[in-house]
Amino acid sequence: MQGFLDIFDIYLLEAVVNGILLGGVLALLALGLNLIFGVIDVTWICYAELVMIGMYGMYYMVQVFGLPYWVAAPIAILLVAGLGALLHYLVIEPLLTAPPVNQLLATGGVLFILQSFATVAFGIDFRNLGIRLPVLAIGEMHFSYSRLLAFIAALLGMLAIYFFMKRTYTGTAIRAVAQDRQIMPLMGVDTKRIYLITSALGGALAGLAACLLVLQYDVHPFVGLSFGPITFLICVLGGLGNFVGGFIAAFVFAQIISLGGLFSDLEWGYVLAFAFFIVMMFIRPAGLLARRS
Numbered sequence: 001m002q003g004f005l006d007i008f009d010i011y012l013l014e015a016v017v018n019g020i021l022l023g024g025v026l027a028l029l030a031l032g033l034n035l036i037f038g039v040i041d042v043t044w045i046c047y048a049e050l051v052m053i054g055m056y057g058m059y060y061m062v063q064v065f066g067l068p069y070w071v072a073a074p075i076a077i078l079l080v081a082g083l084g085a086l087l088h089y090l091v092i093e094p095l096l097t098a099p100p101v102n103q104l105l106a107t108g109g110v111l112f113i114l115q116s117f118a119t120v121a122f123g124i125d126f127r128n129l130g131i132r133l134p135v136l137a138i139g140e141m142h143f144s145y146s147r148l149l150a151f152i153a154a155l156l157g158m159l160a161i162y163f164f165m166k167r168t169y170t171g172t173a174i175r176a177v178a179q180d181r182q183i184m185p186l187m188g189v190d191t192k193r194i195y196l197i198t199s200a201l202g203g204a205l206a207g208l209a210a211c212l213l214v215l216q217y218d219v220h221p222f223v224g225l226s227f228g229p230i231t232f233l234i235c236v237l238g239g240l241g242n243f244v245g246g247f248i249a250a251f252v253f254a255q256i257i258s259l260g261g262l263f264s265d266l267e268w269g270y271v272l273a274f275a276f277f278i279v280m281m282f283i284r285p286a287g288l289l290a291r292r293s
Contacts, residue, residue, distance in 0.1 A: 011262060014141040019258030021143070023251035024151035025212055029231040030238065030246035031158055032205030038241030039178045039198040042092055042103050046111035048228025050087075050203055052118060054080040054210025055219045059127050069131060077207035084203020085196055092199065093192070111224075118221035126218040133215065150212035157208045158247075161201070174198055178241070230257075230270070233277050239287025249288055252276075 033047050044050075054076050061072035091110055095103050133145035165171035177184045177194045185191050217223055234253050238245030253273050260269030280288070 010140045012259075014143070015258045015262040016255065017141070017143065018147065019255040020251065021147040021151040022258060023254030024154040025209065026227070026231065026234060026254055027247050027250035028154040028157055028205060028212075029209050029227060030234045030250050031161065031243060032202045032209070033231060033235050034238070034241055034243055034246045035161070035205070036198060036202040037235070038243070039174055040088075040092065040096070040195050041181065041241075042096070043100075043107065043232075043240070044087075044092075044202070045104060045107040045232070046087075046114060047202070047206060048224030048231060049111050049114040050080050050083055050206040051210045051213065051227070052219070052221065052224045053083060053114060054207045055214045055217070055223060056118065056122060058211055058214045059129060059219050062129055062131075063127070069129075073211040076211055077204050080207030080210060081200045081204035084206065085200040087203075088196055088199035093195070096195075115221050115224075122221065124220060126220050128218045129214050131215060144216075146215040150215065153208070153212055157205065161205070164201075170194075170197060174201075230273065233274070237277055237280055237284075237287055239289050242287060242289050245287055245289030 029047075029051070033044060036047075037043050057076045057079050058069075058072055061067045061075060062069055067075075087110065091106055092103070095106055098106075133149070136143045136145055136148060165175055173184075173189055173194055174197070177189060177191055181191065184194075213223075213227070217226060230253060234249045235246050237253070238247070238249035253276075256273045256276055257266070257269035260266075260272040
């Protein structure tokens, strides 16, 4: 094993593996956003703020109420799933026939409302879960168990959604509505119910992401800015509503961020990722694997 590792630059290999681990969580976030857009055709600018609410939920359940992490996590997922359904019912459903700019402004307004609510309710202090996981050492490389567990949980979450979409009647109906929103109601599919379930599923994925990210990030009202913009760019690069494209784009972005951080500061990794996105928008403006009409 050590001889194999010696062939490569240890730090380069470590950065590549860390990029893969980061890509799993980014792919989970992109899946939730793409699921909502692909079915409902509305982009939730406030999606990262649902994750932020879930992270606060985890913090209070674990630190204040003393619940074990494994008990708090399912509750947080259900909480954010309910918040996603409520957001659809109160904000999105009345605007389904409105121009896209109105929908963007409405979800952008929800973003500021949730940030302001968190600031007033919880303050601007940085809080953490207080759970310290060990570091996995492989040769001279070191990996955080929190990232490794987040990667595994993210993959399991994505597999669960895949089998739900492929093997259940509701999942089949969701895919059918995503293919043709006009014809499905004529065939007896209750699109309002499907939209509500899709919003709840998107919220559940945001809740799962919150449970994983709270192990790596401090919680504060603006934590969504740490991964919200990059998630939106991943969805655009992969082609909005395209699950496979979003999955590929998540790992491409993650590698650019990780390798950029290897040769300079981590912030430069994000700069390179944004620059790559701009260049790709000139080359593939509809996304890497955009749907063909």
